[in-house]
Amino acid sequence: MNFPSKLIENAVEELAKLPGIGRKTALRLALHMLKEESEETFLLAESLVKMRTDVKHCKQCYNISDTEICSICSNPLRDKSVLCVVSDIRDVIAIENTSQYKGLYHVLGGVISPLEGVGPSDLEIESLLERLPKSEVKEILLAISPTMEGDTTAFYLTRKLRDQNLRITTIARGVPVGGELEYTDEITLGRSIVERTAYGKV
Amino acid sequence: MNFPSKLIENAVEELAKLPGIGRKTALRLALHMLKEESEETFLLAESLVKMRTDVKHCKQCYNISDTEICSICSNPLRDKSVLCVVSDIRDVIAIENTSQYKGLYHVLGGVISPLEGVGPSDLEIESLLERLPKSEVKEILLAISPTMEGDTTAFYLTRKLRDQNLRITTIARGVPVGGELEYTDEITLGRSIVERTAYGKV
Structure with missing residues (x-):
């Protein structure tokens, strides 16, 4: 592409990254x-620079935060007996948007993936194990995507956590709300039958 | 959407504009x-601010430029007898990328659109008429999109230019290269027959 201006060319190259x-x-x-x-x-540029410079990670749950301890960890109204383990900050936002969860979080910062060279030590697993004895947590809710890597991570975590006298749960798998039975894959449909719940429970 | 950080929320809001x-x-x-x-x-933010602050419009053709007179207008190798009139800077970039045009440009900055409140005085039409007598231009090539507004603009320009002893041309309409006859709309196909050219001309 020929640009009539070097300044635009620079901006386009940076945006295209x-x-x-x-x-x-x-x-x-x-x-x-x-x-x-x-x-x-100018407002856009300033907001990006300010975000990149000032955003912190919460020292407790590794969620992004404007403060040392994030607004969820420091909220006295949250249920401190449940801890939801997620791989990514986006998962925290997605779960918060449901308004169905009132506990705390722990953000791993990824999933175990030998192919991409991500091992347990690259994730916030050590900090999770350190955090638990000092906490009131009684239940660990694993909310990790059911991919190969996600399942590996969940399996690794359950093995690490099994001696700690904690209830370990995982988010329900089943037919999505509004989803049609005939278009649901067999594994999901199968699990939705095996893990059927009492009618009218929710 | 609930954001864990006000800084991210700000950045997201600016980006979403x-x-x-x-x-x-x-x-x-x-x-x-x-x-x-x-x-x-930081590089991205800087390139955007720098572009927005320093980019100029060429005083002659109103193309974007890093200098008072753009690199096309100041290029001694360009054919100064042909002037291509386009509505937008993007059209200049598109035509330059074909490497088929060696003349000069004039960027109107839009098309006449009564619905959107754009009249001839909002476009660089006056500056075009002022520029012509001082120039060596012998042909005006209208390269304006064949929409209702584009056609209105082209018609307005030809009326303004008819006393100036100039050859007025427009880009060819026809079946696109690689296009299939049966999927071409009737108007385009009709014009491609009326305006047929000698075989092997290009």
């Missing part, structure tokens, strides 16, 4: 910024 | 930046 943004989209974004008030671009 | 980027995509971009080196985010 972001995931899911190609050079055509990047150019569209850059030209949009040139049409808008310059104040808009 | 960009066209084609919703809040979910914005969050994905923000979390990507948090995983990357902070230097990457």
Whole structure:
């Protein structure tokens, strides 16, 4: 692509480094910024720099946070007896959006993946084991995606946790709400039958 | 969406103002930046601010430029007898990428659209008419999209230009290269027959 301006070319190249943004989209974004008030671009740039500079990870659960201890860990209304283990910050946001969970979290920062060179020591597993004896946690809720790597991680965690006299649970697998039986894969449908619940329970 | 950090929320909100980027995509971009080196985010922010602050419009053709007169207008090798009129900077980039055009440009900055409140005085039409007598231009090539607004703009321009003893041309309409006859709309196919060219001409 020939650019009429080196400045636009630079901006397009930087934007195109972001995931899911190609050079055509990047150019569209850059030209949009040139049409808008310059104040808009300055606000965007400032918010990105400020986020990258000031965002911390909570020292307790490794969720992102503006403070040393995040707003969930420091909330006295949260149930401190349940700890939900997730692989990613996005999972915390997704679960919080359901308004169905009132306990605490622990963010592993990934899943065990030998192919990508991620071992247990690269994840926040040691900090989880250290955190438990000092806590009031009685139940560990594993909310890890049911992929090969996710299942490996969950299996590793249950082995590490089995001596600690904790109730270990996992999120229910089943037919999604609004999902059609005939389009559900056999494994999910099979588990939804094996783990059937009393009608009208929720 | 509940965000664990006000800083991320701000960044997501600013990113989501960009066209084609919703809040979910914005969050994905923000979390990507948090995983990357902070230097990457700083470079992106800097390139955007620099572009928005320093990019100029060429005083002659209104193309974007790093200098007062753009690299196309100031290039002595360009054919100064042909002037291509386009509505948008993106059209200049698209035509330049074909490597088939060696003349000059004039960027209108939009098309006449009464519905959106864009009249001839909002476009760089006056500057085009002022520019012509001082120039060596002998041919005006109208390269404006064949929409209702584009056709109106082209018609308005030809009326304004008809006394100036210029050759006025427009880009060829026809079946796209690689296009299939049976899927081409009737108007395009009809024009491709009326405006047929000698075989092997290009």
